[in-house]
Amino acid sequence: EDVIEALVEFMKKLVPGSMQNIPNWGWNATSDPCLNNWHGVTCDTGNKTVKNIVLEQLNLSGTVDFESVCKETNLLLLSLKYNNLSGSLPQEISNCKQLKLLYLNGNKFSGNLPDSLHDLTNLVRIDISNNELSGNLPDMSRNTGLSTFLAQNNRFTGELPNFNYRLLEDFDVSNNDLTGQIPDDTGKFGARSFAGNPRLCGKVLPNACPVGKKKKKRSHDFLIYSGYAVLALIVLVLVAILFLKKKAKHEDNEFSSDSYTKKGFKSTKDSSFSSESKTGHTRSEFSITSAENGGVSASLVVLSSPVEAVNGMRFEDLLRAPAELIGRGKHGSLYKVLPSGGGVPLVVKRIKDWEISRVEFKKRMQRIDQVKHPKVLPLVAYYCSKQEKLLVYEFQQNGSLSKLLHGSQNGQIFDWGSRLNIASNMAEALAFMHKELKDDGIAHGNIKSSNILLTKDMDSCVSEYGLMVVDNGSQNSNAFNVDVYGFGVVLLELVTGKAVQSNGVDLAKWVNSVVKEEWTGEVFDKALVVEGANEERMVALLQIALKCINDSPGMDQVATMIASLKEEEERSMASSGP
Numbered sequence: 001e002d003v004i005e006a007l008v009e010f011m012k013k014l015v016p017g018s019m020q021n022i023p024n025w026g027w028n029a030t031s032d033p034c035l036n037n038w039h040g041v042t043c044d045t046g047n048k049t050v051k052n053i054v055l056e057q058l059n060l061s062g063t064v065d066f067e068s069v070c071k072e073t074n075l076l077l078l079s080l081k082y083n084n085l086s087g088s089l090p091q092e093i094s095n096c097k098q099l100k101l102l103y104l105n106g107n108k109f110s111g112n113l114p115d116s117l118h119d120l121t122n123l124v125r126i127d128i129s130n131n132e133l134s135g136n137l138p139d140m141s142r143n144t145g146l147s148t149f150l151a152q153n154n155r156f157t158g159e160l161p162n163f164n165y166r167l168l169e170d171f172d173v174s175n176n177d178l179t180g181q182i183p184d185d186t187g188k189f190g191a192r193s194f195a196g197n198p199r200l201c202g203k204v205l206p207n208a209c210p211v212g213k214k215k216k217k218r219s220h221d222f223l224i225y226s227g228y229a230v231l232a233l234i235v236l237v238l239v240a241i242l243f244l245k246k247k248a249k250h251e252d253n254e255f256s257s258d259s260y261t262k263k264g265f266k267s268t269k270d271s272s273f274s275s276e277s278k279t280g281h282t283r284s285e286f287s288i289t290s291a292e293n294g295g296v297s298a299s300l301v302v303l304s305s306p307v308e309a310v311n312g313m314r315f316e317d318l319l320r321a322p323a324e325l326i327g328r329g330k331h332g333s334l335y336k337v338l339p340s341g342g343g344v345p346l347v348v349k350r351i352k353d354w355e356i357s358r359v360e361f362k363k364r365m366q367r368i369d370q371v372k373h374p375k376v377l378p379l380v381a382y383y384c385s386k387q388e389k390l391l392v393y394e395f396q397q398n399g400s401l402s403k404l405l406h407g408s409q410n411g412q413i414f415d416w417g418s419r420l421n422i423a424s425n426m427a428e429a430l431a432f433m434h435k436e437l438k439d440d441g442i443a444h445g446n447i448k449s450s451n452i453l454l455t456k457d458m459d460s461c462v463s464e465y466g467l468m469v470v471d472n473g474s475q476n477s478n479a480f481n482v483d484v485y486g487f488g489v490v491l492l493e494l495v496t497g498k499a500v501q502s503n504g505v506d507l508a509k510w511v512n513s514v515v516k517e518e519w520t521g522e523v524f525d526k527a528l529v530v531e532g533a534n535e536e537r538m539v540a541l542l543q544i545a546l547k548c549i550n551d552s553p554g555m556d557q558v559a560t561m562i563a564s565l566k567e568e569e570e571r572s573m574a575s576s577g578p
């Protein structure tokens, strides 16, 4: 009832005047928003809780009662764009804790933005553009899941705060009255994102910054950094004391029984660390906290590794190394870490919410390590405590297949032959892993183009094998089918050049429907058509992709089909060659 009352209150304020002014949208206290389909409301699948409110372009001219709506609901999406709403955005907006998408653009909101926006830690997109908002922009560097921040055409003043520019995909603060220097040293966003702020300066703007201007900020940063350093030092000393105490009590018998070269670090009750990136210009933080219940010890297990710098590495080395957050996916965060003793950069994947016992986890990682394939990125080390699971891999400087296909290509040509090569290598690697790990029930679990990486020689390899346990009831074989499906989608990306989800359209569904309508020619990546890639073989690869998606063939069968396609391609190249 409280929810209904709050929602009715919210609607009353959106439409000023008497209740009669509210159009017949079903929003009344005697009905149910989920069961009676209130206009603009979407609920969860059980029709119990309101998840989305979308009231766009409806000429609403009142104010927004964030207090009521955020207190009583767990909204994921609130979109009120293109109305005539006014008033300010209150601190209480942060009670909408689950909010992922907030669209308030195209209204007449005014006043300062509340600082509490940085407490919306689930926020992915916020669009407050085209309003009359003023004052400083809040510091949103802690909203690490944020990918879109649009605040253009307002009256914001003051300096631009720090954002996680590396993680942002869309950013626009143009046409405000911002001052000072652009802190985005990544250069990722061009002049367009910052234009129309005459007192803003930076590399991408015609307005270069006067030399020496950054000093004040530096000394301020220095204070913050030294604070972090002192904190980290205290924690490290505590960890060391606890570690020594524990060590005296326990013998490390974890690493004696098998054939790997392993060295473990035992960390005791609490360990935490914070460091800052030396590579990135923007400040980034890395912190691993492990608070073990009941003082059970945890270890970093370093597997025998071709990576020199890693052999002998300890957990504390990992913690001490400069690190930079480079990704925050559905399943956890990814950090790039530079080992302190020099050597190759590493990535640390920190998995959240994986309900797996430590024994199971360890068994699984060791099993994966036993099955080696040259095109599967080997695990370098792993760490497992009750709350924390960390996996260490070697950093691959050439990025992922996803970036190659959908990122700015910097003039790189990604031709048909290379695509077929990647398809064939990845199919073969997965077929091998599936065969070897069938009995253990360990599939990859998360096949997608961002998990196919390009090595320094531009060779492809699949990363993060076995990090996701696909929850598919009792039939383990399903996990392998999920891989085949994921691989099918990767093949579609290779053939179409399109991303898995573009403009809300699911790639597999789109290709399936286009092929059904017999417009197959429409789906191919224009770059491949221009290059003159053989259409017959493109159709053949497309069909293999659709087979993976619709019929769940075995990975070995898929690998065989792609291998013969590749052979055909090579034969034809040889016969048409000079």
Ligand SMILES: Nc1ncnc2c1ncn2[C@@H]1O[C@H](COP(=O)(O)OP(=O)(O)OP(=O)(O)O)[C@@H](O)[C@H]1O
Residues within 6 Å of the ligand: 326, 327, 328, 329, 330, 331, 332, 333, 334, 347, 393, 394, 395, 396, 397, 399, 400, 446, 450, 451, 453, 463, 464
């Ligand atoms: N070893 C690595 N070297 C270089 N880049 C990597 C490495 N591992 C992952 N990446 C890249 O870092 C980015 C973030 O990776 P991350 O695994 O966090 O995200 P994701 O694959 O999109 O999501 P998920 O959590 O579902 O795996 C991706 O673009 C990925 O391609």
